Amino acid sequence: MKQMNKMKSMLLILLTAVLMILSACSGNNAGNAIATQSPAATATATAAEETPAPTQEPEPPAADLGGREIRISHWWDASPDGDSEADELARERIKKVEEKYNVKIKYLNTEYWSTTEKLSSSVMSNDPFAEIVRLPDGFIWGLMQGGFLTPLEDHLKDTRIAPDVVESMRFGGDHVFGLESWYNPNDTGMFYNKRIFKEAGLKDPQQLMVEDNWNWTSMLDAAKKLTVDNNGDGKADQYGLAGAHYVFSELLIASNGGIIYDEANKKVAFDSPASMEALNFLYSLYNEHKVVKKNEGNDWEDPAKYFAEGTIAMYPGGLWEIEGRLQDKMKDEWGYVYLPKGPQADTYFDPLGQTAAYVIPKGVKDPDVIVKIWEELQDFDNWQENRRLWQENVLPDESSIANAMNDAGKVQRVFGGRFGGLGIKDQLDSVTGKFVKGEITPSTGVAQVIGPAQAAAEKVLRGEQDKKE
Structure with a gap:
């Protein structure tokens, strides 16, 4: 019994000493705040301060492509040069990508019927005309069968693309050859x-x-x-x-x-x-x-x-x-x-x-980085919201909008x-x-x-x- 009382006294002295030290090292406001806490709370807070916070794994540095030009081909002018909010956000994404990977994004306007021939001939000459190519409907079939495209499944491990969209980009084959951000739920x-x-x-x-x-x-x-x-x-x-x-x-x-x-x-x-x-x-x-x-x-x-x-x-x-x-x-x-x-x-x-797709021609260097660049140029976060905003402008009532958005998930x-x-x-x-x-x-x-x-x-x-x- 005497030993237990002695231990209580020692614990009280120790806690009092801790309080005095903390009070002396703090300003008046901090000192008052600590003084109003119970000894148990103070001890817990002190222990928390002494325990190092878990460290987050730092994000690996982005690949530096040395100022390389990344050419993205469409059969129209896809440069976001307009004054719309969507174009403004696209320009911001481009700037971030250019700074992050040390690249320059350039959009090419390739004539519709020339796209497949230009891609295949440039691959055969070991000089792909673009790093990323938007292929018209159907042109992807022959090019994938002919070995002109880069298989992409190994570069999509941590992709933000929905799994069903990734699978659809196999076009009935074993390899993923296309990139697509999303499919509209009901067109x-x-x-x-x-x-x-x-x-x-x-x-x-x-x-x-x-x-x-x-x-x-x-x-x-x-x-x-x-x-x-x-x-x-x-x-x-x-x-x-x-x-x-x-x-x-x-x-x-x-x-x-x-x-x-x-x-x-x-x-x-x-x-x-x-x-x-x-x-x-x-x-x-x-x-x-x-x-x-x-x-x-x-x-x-x-x-x-x-x-x-x-x-x-x-x-x-x-x-x-x-x-x-x-x-x-x-x-x-x-x-x-x-x-x-x-x-x-x-x-x-x-x-x-039918569907179009972005592809990476065979022979393009650093395809893993090119896939990341393409993904970071996409507006994954706002496409549903943008689609709904558009439909609110063109459809006549809430029921029609809900149907078009497939809100009930029935389509x-x-x-x-x-x-x-x-x-x-x-x-x-x-x-x-x-x-x-x-x-x-x-x-x-x-x-x-x-x-x-x-x-x-x-x-x-x-x-x-x-x-x-």
């Missing part, structure tokens, strides 16, 4: 005229979608009821749908879970059951149900014009069409929804039939079915153009072109490129 869907649906007393596509009843059947039902003769001359002057047959075919195939081309197996796939079901449905829309307004000579321009004029109820198309084709031209209120589900689909699908991208640049769609379009006029059936038409479509794809994959798509 194509259905525009609809609110006035037409309201006057007919029908649920519009947005209501049907909320009820989980937006599919081919409900779309067809609406299209039939909205194809009417309003002026009594015996001919329909309002239609349920309008569009280009080559757009309809792609979107309907995707919405039924089908694909036009199988990247992994390098096989044309528009003769699959899901795809044929879509093509037969397209045939019926034109020839059996007659709910699609015929174009007057321009398959591309006419449908958007009809929709803007208020003579059709629904128009399938892409968000990028709004500016220039719909905005400031619409006479009625309108909205934007997903593509309707096909019978074989358990979710909504958005096709990714699934169709990866692994890209056909752009392979010559496949040219073959398919040649017969859809006939069967929408009733001149040929889908089964007969597809049988005629499936072989030539496969041959066209194989030609491109061998590195031979026709100047078509």
Whole structure:
């Protein structure tokens, strides 16, 4: 008992000494603050001060490329020289990259059709014309097969690119050959005229979608009821749908879970059951149900014009069409929804039939650093916010914006079915153009072109490129 009291006394003396030392070494304010703490708190604080803080691993120094020029090629002038906020932020990123890696960023404007030839010939001469090249849709296939591109998977260990985007840049092969920041969540869907649906007393596509009843059947039902003769001359002057047959075919195939081309197996796939079901449905829309307004000579321009004029109820198309084709031209209120589900689909699908990509030509020095430079030039943090801001300027209401942004997560991208640049769609379009006029059936038409479509794809994959798509 006496020994315990003696230990308490020694501890009290020790704590008092510590307090006196701390008070003498501190200013009045610090001294007062410490004096108001309990001995236990003071002891804890003192111990914390004596324990060294864990040291963070310093970031390794960036590679110094000695003032090297990093050329980035597009088929347009991509220099951020404008006065927009996006361009200003891009210039800031360029400045940081130039200082960090001791480089000079230069943008090249390479003519569209010349890009692939310029890349391949410069690689063959061991002098790549650019460090980073934006390749047009489809040109990547032949170049990757020919060994003209640098495999990138080993340089993407700590990438900020989403895993599904990285995987899509394999283009059905073993190696990652492309760089892409992101894919927009929903680029194509259905525009609809609110006035037409309201006057007919029908649920519009947005209501049907909320009820989980937006599919081919409900779309067809609406299209039939909205194809009417309003002026009594015996001919329909309002239609349920309008569009280009080559757009309809792609979107309907995707919405039924089908694909036009199988990247992994390098096989044309528009003769699959899901795809044929879509093509037969397209045939019926034109020839059996007659709910699609015929174009007057321009398959591309006419449908958007009809929709803007208020003579059709629904128009399938892409968000990028709004500016220039719909905005400031619409006479009625309108909205934007997903593509309707096909019978074989358990979710909504958005096709990714073609995509461009940034590549690094074979022979470019320091590809690992070039990948880092490319990534640090991208606006990974703000692309979703910028996309929403843009949509708020071009779309008419909150529901349409939410649909376009895929806020509910109900739209699934169709990866692994890209056909752009392979010559496949040219073959398919040649017969859809006939069967929408009733001149040929889908089964007969597809049988005629499936072989030539496969041959066209194989030609491109061998590195031979026709100047078509």
